[in-house]
Amino acid sequence: MESASTFLTIKQAAQQVNKSEQTIRRLVKQYAKTSHIQLEQAPKGNTYLISQTFLAQQYPTPAEQLPIIIEPESGPTIENLQQQLAERDQTIQQLQHRLLEQNDVLNALTSQVNSQRIGRIExxxxxxxxxxGELQKRLPEPPEVLQLPPAPTPPKKGLWQRLFGS
Structure with a gap:
């Protein structure tokens, strides 16, 4: 069990870890039955005391919260990365140039094939x-068309025949 000098009141604990008294009361209530919390009788009633080491475990001070800075292992430097990036960009440009050349060759071949096809079709x-033309020459000459005399037209009917018939 820890000595009484390492225990703080709720007010002292709140000031030490820069938390509200209510936050410290919640912590005390949660761990009331452990050895980290003591109940002391005072003239005005019971007072809870909290262990300073336990408090430090629960709420580390900002110095304890700082991340540990790890020096990078001898990895690539910025200059190396920039050089690699420049090389990659150069490779990309070379590949794009080759692609354009191959596209030109493909277009020329396509044009040549199309010309050959058109020539073959012609x-x-x-x-x-x-x-x-040869088949048309072999065909016999068509016979001349006989013209028939026009059919006789019926005589015109008179007014009385048109009105009364016959």
């Missing part, structure tokens, strides 16, 4: 036209 059309 050759086929000419060949078919020649065959069609």
């Amino acid at each position: 050759e086929l059309l000419l060949s078919q036209n020649e065959q069609l």
Whole structure:
């Protein structure tokens, strides 16, 4: 058990850890049955005392809360990273240039293939036209169309025939 000199009142504990008295009372209530909290009789009633070491464990002071700074192991420096980045950018530019060159070659090949196809289609059309001409020459001449005399037109009906028929 700890000596009485290491125990603080709720007010003293709140001032030491820069917390409200209500926060310290909640902590006392939570750990009331442990050895970290003592109940002392005072003339005006019972007073709770809290262990200074326990208080420090629960609410570390800002100096204790500072993060530990770890020196980086001999990793890449900023200069090395910048150099690597510049090399990567240069590689990207080279790849983009190669891609553009390959795109130009592909366009030229596509154009050449299309020209060849168009030439072949034109050759086929000419060949078919020649065959069609030869077939038309082999066909017999169509017979001349006989003209029939026009059909006689019926005589005109008179007024009385149109009105009364017959």
